[in-house]
Amino acid sequence: MSDKSNTARVQRPSLSSSMRSSSYLQEHQQYRAPNKPEGHYGIDTVVEDMNATSIATLPSPIIPPKGVARFKGIPSPEHPPTIVESGLSHELSHPNCTPAPGTRSDKLVATLYYKSTAPRISNAIPSPQQASSPAGSQSPKGHAADSEIPSNMAPTSSLDTFPLEPPTAEPEPLDHIYGSYVSPMCITSFLHLMSSFPLPPGASDLNSAHRCLKLDQTPDHHPLVVELTLSPGPSLDYLPLADLRKHELIYRFEREWNVDVALRADTLFRRYPRLVVFDMDSTLITQEVIDLLAATIKDPPDLAARVADITHRAMLGELEFDSAFRERVKLLTGLPGTLFNDLRPVLEVTNGVRPLLRALKRLGVKTAVLSGGFLPLTSWLAGELGLDYAHANEVVIDDATGRLTGEVKGRIVGAERKRELLIEIAGKEGIPLDQVVAVGDGANDLLMMDAAGLGVAWNAKPRVQMEASARLNGDSLLDLLYLFGFNDEEISQLIQ
Secondary structure (H helix, E strand, O other): OOOOOOOOOOOOOOOOOOOOOOOHHHHHOOOOOOOOOOOOOOHHHHHHHHOOOOHHHOOOOOOOOOOOOOOOOOOOOOOOOEEEEOOEEEEOOOOOOOOOOOOOOOOEEEEEEEOOOOOOOOOOOOOHHHHHOOOOOOOOOOOOOHHHOOOOOOOOOOOOOOOOOOOOOOOOOOHHHHOOOOOHHHHHHHHHHHOOOOOOOOOOOOEEEEEEEEEOOOOOOOEEEEEEEEEOOOOOOOOOHHHHHOOHHHHHHHHHHOEEEEEEEOOHHHHOOOEEEEOHHHHHEOOOHHHHHHHHOOOOOOHHHHHHHHHHHHHOOOOOHHHHHHHHHHOOOOOEOOHHHHHHHHOOEOOOHHHHHHHHHHOOOEEEEEEEEEHHHHHHHHHHHOOOEEEEEEEEEOOOOOEEEEEEEOOOOOHHHHHHHHHHHHHHHOOOHHHEEEEEOOHHHHHHHHHOOEEEEEOOOHHHHHHOOEEEOOOOHHHHHHHHOOOHHHHHHHOO
16 A cells, blocks of 8 residues: 655646737747737737737727827837748838938948958968978078968078067968858857947947848858948947058958958948049059060060169159159160050950949949050050040150150159049049049059049058058959949849
C-alpha cells in the first residue's frame, strides 16, 4: 500500500493570463510594443480585430473610448505599428519621409565600394616572396631584397636611420572572414562607427536605410556597391563633412573591410549633376602624354631620360608645374608638328569612359576635359569621345618649317587655370557649382576639384585621395554613376 503525499501537486505550465484571446497564434501574430495601453485604438488594433469582426457589425463610425485620441495616420515614433496579413509585414515608420514643416532632415549618404580588384593580404599570411625565398637570402649590398620585406616590417637595417617609433600596424582585413563583398557585418560595423559621432541637437536616434547598387556575378549575387542613407548624419557643429571624410576611424574602416567610403550630404543636387569635368592624362586615358612623346621619339636618344628627370624634380617640389611643363616642351624643339598625330593610335582610353559619357549625354549633362597636356591631342580625343569642351596647352609650330619652336602660347593650363576654366564653363552654361563634378588624379587637379560641388580622385596620388570629396579606385570609370545613386539596372538603360 503506497502512501499518499499531502503536498500540493505542482501545476502544469500555462500561458500567461494576460493574453487577450485564447489563441496563442492569434495573440502573437501581431507585434505589440511593450507597455502599450490596453485600450489603445490604432490601425494595428483595427487590422488585428478585423478578422474576428464582420463588416456588418462594425459601428459607424468606430468611436474609441473617451479620452483615447483618434488615429491620425501618423504612427507613434516609440511604437510604430506593424500590419501582418497573409504573410505580409509592413511597418509604418517615418524615418526617411520628408521632414516636418520648418525643419530639415540633415541626411548623409555613404556609398561603399568594395575594392574587388585590389584584395589585401592578411598580416598573418607571409607574402609569396617570403614563402619562396630561402632563409637569409640577401641582395648584393648585404640587405634583404626590398620585395621580400613586408610593409609592416623594419624599413632599414641601419640603426642610424631606424625610426624612433615603430610604424602603425595595418588593421587585419576582415573581408577575408565575412566575405569579399560589402557584407552585412561590414554594414553593421560602419553603422556602429557612425553612431559613435554626436548627433545634431534634438536628435536621439540614428536611422538608416540601404540600397544595393551593384551585385557580383556569383549565384548569391553579393553586393559590391551599397548606398547607405543615415538620418540624421553626425552633427556638423562637432565635425564638418570635410573633416569627417578624413577621420582616422573612416580610414581604418576602409582598410579593415577593403572598401572606399564616399560621404555626401543628401541634397537634390547630389542626384542631378549638370557638368562633369575630367582631367585627361591617367584619367580619361591610362597614359601620360609627355611620357608617350619621350618614349616614341628616338632622336635624341636621351630624351626620355631627360623628361623623366624633370618630372621627378617636379614631383619633389623643386619645380612648379608651369616651369616643369615649359622645360619639357623646350626639349621638343625642332621636332615635326605632326608628331601628335602619330600618338593618336597609341592613346588608351580608360575602361568605362565611353559608356559613362554616353550615359551623361542621355542625362543632358555637359562634359569637358581640362588637360595640362597638349591641345592637338586633347581636342582630337574630345571629338572622338563627344565631350562638349576641351582645353589644354597650345604649343607653337613654326609656319615655315612645320616644326615645334619649344614655346607655349598663352597661359599654362595648370592648377589655377583649371579652376578658372571650370568656373568659366559653368558660368557660360548657367550651372551652379554645386552641380559640377570634377574628376582627376594629380595635385594640379585639386583646385578645380575643390571648386566643384564634388571632387573625385580617380586612382589618384595619396595626397589627392586624402583631399578629394570622394575617391574611386576601381577598374572602370563607370563607377562614377553610383555616386549619383544609380544602380546597375538604371545604368544599363543609360548606356544602351
